[in-house]
Amino acid sequence: MVCSSYLKTVILQAGKYIQKVTRGLGQFASLRRSPKTISAVRFSSDRIFPSFRKMMVDTGAATNRGMATNNSPEKLDDGGYASGGWKSEDGKLSSGYSSFRGKRASMEDFYDVKTCKINGQTVCLFGIFDGHGGSRAAEYLKENLFKNLMNHPEFLTNTRLAISETYQQTDSDFLESGKDTFRDDGSTASTAVLVGNHLYVANVGDSRTVISKAGKAIPLSEDHKPNRSDERKRIENAGGVVMWAGTWRVGGVLAMSRAFGNRMLKQFVVAEPEIQELELDEEFELLVLASDGLWDVVPNEDAVSLALLEEEPESAARKLTETAFSRGSADNITCIVVRLYHELETKPQPETQTQTQSDTEMEPQAQTEPKTEPETETEAETKTEAQTETEPEATSKAQTETEPEATSKAQTETEPEARTGPEGQTETVTKSGPTDG
Known part of the structure; x- marks a missing residue:
């Protein structure tokens, strides 16, 4: 009696275990057919290997x-x-x-x-x-x-x-x-x-x-770099080694020497x-x-x-x-x-340079006057002649300056003919001014 009741208990427990195993196999089979299996596996792997993912x-x-x-x-x-x-x-x-x-x-x-x-x-x-x-x-x-x-x-x-x-x-x-x-x-x-x-x-x-x-x-x-001659010598003197491993490396590991x-x-x-x-x-x-x-x-x-x-x-x-x-x-x-x-x-220099350039561009007009001041007496001849062009004697004299008498008069101011007229005296004084000195 005791043996039979114990055997019955064992059979019942075994049957329950077999049922659980069968149910689990059925669920696993359904998971294999379901597309959610991939996401479920990914989710579990994320918890295990989050940094890797x-x-x-x-x-x-x-x-x-x-x-x-x-x-x-x-x-x-x-x-x-x-x-x-x-x-x-x-x-x-x-x-x-x-x-x-x-x-x-x-x-x-x-x-x-x-x-x-x-x-x-x-x-x-x-x-x-x-x-x-x-x-x-x-x-x-x-x-x-x-x-x-x-x-x-x-x-x-x-x-x-x-x-x-x-x-x-x-x-x-x-x-x-x-x-x-x-x-x-x-x-x-x-x-x-x-x-x-x-x-x-x-x-x-x-x-x-x-x-x-x-x-x-x-x-x-x-x-x-480890292959730099001075760096390689320093490393080897310290007991290290430089070797080729795709590139030159210290100890075959590091591709730089410092x-x-x-x-x-x-x-x-x-x-x-x-x-x-x-x-x-x-x-x-x-x-x-x-x-x-x-x-x-x-x-x-x-x-x-x-x-x-x-x-x-x-x-x-x-x-x-x-x-x-x-x-x-x-x-x-x-x-x-x-x-x-x-x-x-x-930066201010270009502006000052442009100003000085513009000033120099304007300066020739202002500078021509002082430059011509020493020559004013020389140019006074043309001015006086231009001013006296209205006078008939000055006009005739300007027209006849090409004649030999006017030429000799300009060259040799000591001749009496060059000094006779008052207008002639004015001309000799003008020509023998500071231009000769």
């Missing part, structure tokens, strides 16, 4: 829009493009920036434009920061590099030293801020600091700054900047700072020529970004164009 959507959006817009990235409205401009209060300086995500899935470029007065001295700072392995390092530089530089105690007295120390200290601060993370991202930095008319250009990495002088492009920084961040390669990839300085004069026209997304496809000379064609620096920056994108740049593209308006200082 966002990355895929951004990649597709960037690719599709990039092909559709061709070389007009400014039409994008998803945050992949930004541009703007700035002008100094005195009107002597203006700048424009343009930044485009391009064909990359994410934006790792940052830029910064700052101006201030320190002890009455106008200071302008422009920077391009190109991140790699993530955007955190580039964003950190945008937020801290110039702030740290302006707080340096010797910023105005020894600007070159202040830049060098600030670069390396900011790199140390960034590495310290991320010591508890496993991230190993980094960033380049190409900056231009203008203190009065003195320009300091500092560079770490493969971003670049170029200046235009009388229409000629002059690079103010040299890219830090950068902020990059903790794992810090022994070889330093953040010590190379600095160039010069005094600006009227021959310098504009500056172009850009990430390698521009310089990979646009030579220095082309960048300067295109920028000079545009009246406003923002338009010039936009033009350079569009040109790099249309030429096939596969990277983020960011650039800053700085216009140097020296003519504003000499």
Whole structure:
């Protein structure tokens, strides 16, 4: 009896279990036939891999829009493009920036434009920061590099030293801020600091700054590439290695020899900047700072020529970004164009020149009178003759001056015939006046 009742209970429970399994199989079969299955699967994957799905959507959006817009990235409205401009209060300086995500899935470029007065001295700072392995390092530089530089105690007295120390200290601060993370991202930095008319250009990495002088492009920084002979020697002396992996790379990993961040390669990839300085004069026209997304496809000379064609620096920056994108740049593209308006200082001169020119044009009439004053006695002859043309004797004398007697009279004033008439005496006095002396 006990066995039979236990067996019956087991059979009933098994039957209920079989029913549940059958019902579940039926629901699964219906789901397979329903189009909602795809959305249900996507929904669950979004909860599990939300960042992955966002990355895929951004990649597709960037690719599709990039092909559709061709070389007009400014039409994008998803945050992949930004541009703007700035002008100094005195009107002597203006700048424009343009930044485009391009064909990359994410934006790792940052830029910064700052101006201030320190002890009455106008200071302008422009920077391009190109991140790699993530955007955190580039964003950190945008937020801290110039702030740290302006707080340096010797910023105005020894600007070159202040830049060098600030670069390396900011790199140390960034590495310290991320010591508890496993991230190993980094960033380049190409900056231009203008203190009065003195320009300091500092560079770490493969971003670049170029200046235009009388229409000629002059690079103010040299890219830090591992295959640069001096950089390769420095890396190898520190125990590193430079090898080919699609391009020359430090340790076969990083395609630049200097950068902020990059903790794992810090022994070889330093953040010590190379600095160039010069005094600006009227021959310098504009500056172009850009990430390698521009310089990979646009030579220095082309960048300067295109920028000079545009009246406003923002338009010039936009033009350079569009040109790099249309030429096939596969990277983020960011650039800053700085216009140097020296003519504003000499703007009154053209007006004064035109006034002096107009004055000189009028002066000959006024100057002919004093110039002719010494000659008035010489010209008095013609005037006196013109005045006495009404007199018959003067008229006959003017008509007979071609005769030998009149000629000898003009040449030899000592002859008695030349002195007989009172009118003749008047003529000899006029001719023998200051013109002879």
